[in-house]
Amino acid sequence: MIYDKSIECMDRKSLEALQSERLIWQVTRMYERVPLFKMRMDEKGLKPSDIKSIKDLSKLPFSNKQDLRDNYPYGLFAEPLENVVRIHASSGTTGKQIVVGYTKNDLDMWSTCVSRALNSYGISKKDILQVCYGYGLFTGGLGLHDGASHLGCTVIPASTGNTVRQMNTMVDFGATAICATPSYCMYLAEELESNNLRDKLKVKRAVLGAEPWGEEMRKQIESKLSIKAYDIYGLSEVLGPGVSYECECQKGLHINEDMFIPEIINPDTGEVLGDGEVGELVFTSITKEAFPVIRYRTHDLCRILTGTCSCGRTFKRMGRIEGRTDDMLIIRGVNVFPSQIEEVLLKYGEGITPNYQIIVDRVNNTDTLEVKVEMNEGFFFDDVKSIELISSNIRDSLRSVLGLSAQVTLVGPKTIERSEGKAKRVIDKRKIR
Amino acid sequence: MKVKQVSIFVENHKGALLDIISILGNNNIDIKALCIADTVDYGVLRLIVDKPNEALSLLKENRYVVKINDVIAIKISNEPGGLSDALKVLDEANLNVSYLYAFIGSYGNYASVMLKVEDEDKAIELFKKNNIKLLSDEDLIKKD
Ligand SMILES: [Zn+2]
Numbered sequence: 001m002i003y004d005k006s007i008e009c010m011d012r013k014s015l016e017a018l019q020s021e022r023l024i025w026q027v028t029r030m031y032e033r034v035p036l037f038k039m040r041m042d043e044k045g046l047k048p049s050d051i052k053s054i055k056d057l058s059k060l061p062f063s064n065k066q067d068l069r070d071n072y073p074y075g076l077f078a079e080p081l082e083n084v085v086r087i088h089a090s091s092g093t094t095g096k097q098i099v100v101g102y103t104k105n106d107l108d109m110w111s112t113c114v115s116r117a118l119n120s121y122g123i124s125k126k127d128i129l130q131v132c133y134g135y136g137l138f139t140g141g142l143g144l145h146d147g148a149s150h151l152g153c154t155v156i157p158a159s160t161g162n163t164v165r166q167m168n169t170m171v172d173f174g175a176t177a178i179c180a181t182p183s184y185c186m187y188l189a190e191e192l193e194s195n196n197l198r199d200k201l202k203v204k205r206a207v208l209g210a211e212p213w214g215e216e217m218r219k220q221i222e223s224k225l226s227i228k229a230y231d232i233y234g235l236s237e238v239l240g241p242g243v244s245y246e247c248e249c250q251k252g253l254h255i256n257e258d259m260f261i262p263e264i265i266n267p268d269t270g271e272v273l274g275d276g277e278v279g280e281l282v283f284t285s286i287t288k289e290a291f292p293v294i295r296y297r298t299h300d301l302c303r304i305l306t307g308t309c310s311c312g313r314t315f316k317r318m319g320r321i322e323g324r325t326d327d328m329l330i331i332r333g334v335n336v337f338p339s340q341i342e343e344v345l346l347k348y349g350e351g352i353t354p355n356y357q358i359i360v361d362r363v364n365n366t367d368t369l370e371v372k373v374e375m376n377e378g379f380f381f382d383d384v385k386s387i388e389l390i391s392s393n394i395r396d397s398l399r400s401v402l403g404l405s406a407q408v409t410l411v412g413p414k415t416i417e418r419s420e421g422k423a424k425r426v427i428d429k430r431k432i433r
Numbered sequence: 434m435k436v437k438q439v440s441i442f443v444e445n446h447k448g449a450l451l452d453i454i455s456i457l458g459n460n461n462i463d464i465k466a467l468c469i470a471d472t473v474d475y476g477v478l479r480l481i482v483d484k485p486n487e488a489l490s491l492l493k494e495n496r497y498v499v500k501i502n503d504v505i506a507i508k509i510s511n512e513p514g515g516l517s518d519a520l521k522v523l524d525e526a527n528l529n530v531s532y533l534y535a536f537i538g539s540y541g542n543y544a545s546v547m548l549k550v551e552d553e554d555k556a557i558e559l560f561k562k563n564n565i566k567l568l569s570d571e572d573l574i575k576k577d
Contacts, residue, residue, distance in 0.1 A: 375442045375475070375498045382440035382502050383531045383549060384470045384477055410475055412444040414496050 003119035003151075004112075007258050008313045015314060019261055020053040022286035027051045027060070030292060033078040036067060037294060054261060057284065058272050062295045065098065068237065073099040079290045089137040090236045090335055097137070100236050101290040107146060109287055110239055113256050114147020117245030120254070120311070121205050121230040123177050125152030128202075130170055132180040132188075133210065133333075135159045139240030140210050140333070144179045147242060153177075160184075163191055171197055177205040181333040182213035182221065182229075186365035189224040198225070207232050209241050210333040212321045218250075233318070237296055238283045244318055252305040252317030259287045262316060263295070264304055267325040275304040280325050281318065299325045327426065331360055332367045334404050338425050341371060344397045348379050348390060357416045361429040369406040371398065374413050434567040435503040435553060437485040442498040443469070443476040453478060456495055462488050465573050466547060468534035479534070481506075481547065483574040505548045505556055506568035511537060516546060522563045528556055545573060 002008055010018070028048040030037045040061035041047070050056065067076060074081065085104050089097040102110065123129065129148045133140030141159055148155045156173055158166055166188065170178065180188065185206050192198045206221065209232035221229045233253050234241040243260055244253035255262050260283050264273045267280040281298045301324065305317040329336045338358055345354050355374040360367060371394075379390045391408045398406045443449045450469070457464060457480075466481040482488045485501055492499045509515040516535070523530060528550050535546040545568055550556040560567055 377498055377500065380440070380442050380498045380500055382438065382477060382479060382500060382504075384472055385531065387475075387477070388472070410442075412442065412449075412475075413498050415444070 001119040001122055001124060002312065003116040005312075008116060008254070008315060010258075010314055012314055015257060016054055018258060019286060022258075023054055023057065023261065023284065024048070024051055026284075026286045026288075026292055027294065030078055030294065034076055036071060036076060037061075037063075057261060057263065057295070060284075060294050062270065062282070062297055063293055064297045065237070065299075068098045069096055072096050074101070077101055077290055078292055079103055084290045086142075087137075088139045088142075088236050088240065090139070098237060100139075103289040106289050106291075108150075109259060110143060110242060111147045111150035113239065113242030113245075113259065114144060115151040116256065117230075117232050117242055118148060118151050118153065118177075118207065120245055120247045120313075121177075121207060121228070122248065123148075123151070123153065123205055123207070127176045127205075128154040128156065128174055129177045129179060129207075130156040130158050130166075130173070130175040132158050132160060132166060132178055132184060133241075139234070139236045143234070143240035143242060144207070148179075163188065167192055167195060167197055170203065171200045174202050176202050177207065178203055179207040179232075181210045182208040182217055183211060183332060183362065183365055183367055185221055185229070186217065186224075189221055190365065193224065201225070203227055205230065209233060211330040214320060231320070233321075235298055235300075237291075237293060238285055238298070239288070243283065247309060247311040247313060249309055249311050251309065252319055254309070254313050254315040254317050257315045260285055262304060262318065264302070265297075267297075267299075267301075275316075276306045278303045278322060299328065301325060329358070329360055329426065329428065331369050331404055334402065336369070336402055336404065340401055341398065344394065344401055345371075345373060347397065348394060354378070355413075355416050356425070358426045359429065360427070367430065369402075369404055370409060371406050372409045372411050372416060374416055375410050376413060434506065434557065434569045436481065436506040436547070436568065436570045436573055437501055438504045438547065439480045439482055439485050439488050439492075440500050440502065441478045441480070441492060443471075443478045445471065445473070445475055450478065452495075453492065453497065456491055457482065457488055460487070460491055462491070463574070466534065466536040466545065468532075468547075470532065479547075481573055503553065505550060505553055505560070506573060507546050507548065507560060508543050508566040508568050508572075509535075509546055511542050511544045515544065518563075519546065519548075519560070519565050522559050522565065523550060523556060526555065526559055528552055528559075 031048045083103050084101040086102040089099045131144045135141035185208055204227055206227055206229040208229055218229050230246045232241050232245050234243040244255040246253050263282040264279040265282055273279040281300045281302050283296050284294050285292045300321045302321050303319045305319055327338050345356055354376050357372040359370040381387055395408045463483040468479045470477045489499050489501055531549040533548045535544050537544045
């Protein structure tokens with residue numbers, strides 16, 4: 001199913017003309033409305049009139065997550081708040097969140113992106129879609145919800161948690177499609193099996209995203225549940241889920257190029273790389289009104305696939321995310337930066353930052369987070385109760401800062417492995433397969 | 434009276450306890466009383482030694498997390514009911530005991546009990562008033 005052939009299958013020449021026109025519009029209005037963007041343009045001696053087509057894209061300055069932090073919360077918005085109808089946020093590298101906004105038009109465009117994705121998975125208005133993404137500031141839940149409603153699906157806004165209720169809802173309400181993180185979907189598959197509910201399930205398709213996954217996991221999910229599982233990609237700074245989506249070919253994710261121009265760059269030099277080369281994915285949003293970005297560095301490493309797709313879409317395809325250029329971890333769909341954990345630990349230990357190590361693993365298809373903390377005089381007491389209180393306080397702080405539960409293990413001093421004097425902070429035992 | 438106790442963070446692995454005891458023994462530090470409180474992941478070893486400050490710096494040199502703090506030491510009769518008299522005094526005054534441990538020392542028919550109480554000064558006052566014999570550092574390390 002193709003939601004909008006006139007756009008998704010547009011010939012490349014017309015598509016590029018459309019992109020050029022929209023890019024010029026965006027650069028011009030951002031130059032007038034976003035002081036940081038104007039400053040960066042001026043520094044390069046660039047005027048909006050220097051941008052004549054998408055061929056000039058590489059002249060434009062990059063933007064990054066730090067800009068969002070420096071201009072928290074609304075400093076990069078290109079519309080006054082009276083035109084902003086929705087705010088979303090995600091965790092940043094430090095205590096502050098990354099805040100994005102949407103106008104009414106932005107929400108419509110987002111819904112269009114999600115509708116295109118759902119249609120390409122074979123999901124239509126006849127489907128009953130259970131959304132098991134978190135609802136709230138996270139873009140996943142409401143993004144999928146709005147898109148599926150726009151398409152006319154019967155939406156079950158289940159949100160996250162309570163697996164027993166999720167399974168009963170799925171079976172009793174006759175869900176034909178689900179949306180979740182791949183690791184939660186795997187967990188659901190096993191729980192459904194052990195509760196003998198698999199045969200009662202009507203689910204045919206799963207929409208999976210918000211964390212990296214691979215072909216091995218797809219095979220397992222598809223065979224365990226006898227369904228088709230499709231990847232959906234997005235990030236809140238650019239849109240949320242729906243920036244790109246797989247088609248029935250399951251060979252790469254088509255990028256909604258009429259709204260987002262992708263580039264792959266060398267993360268060290270900023271040089272633009274050719275299709276097929278692995279580098280950092282960069283997006284320019286050419287239709288967003290409230291929170292547009294120019295050449296936003298995602299820190300995701302991937303490649304743009306070469307050749308045309310047999311589905312008929314002309315939108316370029318991106319391959320699977322192969323890694324990150326920074327130290328961000330995605331744990332149960334939540335972005336986690338080691339610096340957030342460090343900040344929590346700093347509060348304990350009376351000014352001494354305790355040595356720590358973050359261990360991420362996947363047990364029974366669920367991501368686990370363990371924080372090992374080296375004991376020091378700052379939080380050592382002669383009674384176990386006081387020490388346990390500290391470790392449970394650390395656990396609570398981590399939960400509120402990260403939005404994730406973590407196991408806190410206190411270990412002896414100087415026991416955490418160090419490499420070249422610097423502690424090995426993160427051990428990620430998961431394999432993206 | 435308050436006496437000095439050395440507390441050490443011990444990881445739950447084979448040999449950790451032996452290592453600490455050996456360090457002290459090799460340096461002529463005499464352990465008078467010992468108690469360990471443990472959890473699944475770690476333990477807290479509490480010691481009464483003859484040279485607490487020396488023990489502290491020795492263990493720190495050996496990369497242990499160590500602290501010295503005060504506990505109350507009392508002398509009780511080594512017979513049924515000996516301890517309950519002392520505890521009753523605290524209980525009646527609503528003073529919580531976080532932990533205690535005892536050893537039969539050089540007093541023949543008496544035992545020494547180390548107590549960690551939430552309000553130490555009040556506990557001492559109560560013990561004095563009730564004729565419960567308090568012990569000092571010197572009392573504890575006195576050789577027979
Ligand atoms: Zn395709």
